[in-house]
Amino acid sequence: MILGHTTYSRAEVLGLNERTYRDYEAGTLRLSPYRLVQIARALCVEPGFWFVGAPNGVFEPSPPIDTGNIGNGDTRRLLHAWSVNAGEPRKHFLHLALALARHCRLL
Structure with missing residues (x-):
């Protein structure tokens, strides 16, 4: 639990059911920009909070992963x-x- 709240109470603040909240939490569902704004408001932070440290609000792409010879x-x-x-x-x-x-x- 975060800040003494249950999953149900956190979901309720965001207007979600518990299942959808858990799917977001587990990464099964992707957060839309709208949801990021909702979460920022619920936490009393600016939506830009999610992008602190990103140059000009844009993240640099990750280097490619070396998969070796995956076709062998x-x-x-x-x-x-x-x-x-x-x-x-x-x-x-x-x-x-x-x-x-x-x-x-x-x-």
């Missing part, structure tokens, strides 16, 4: 293995991949 067969097999595993096996698969990356000093 090993990568495709790895992605396929990840997609078919669910629940507990997937968790073990992730721990194994992280341990291997640490061992190879990739993380």
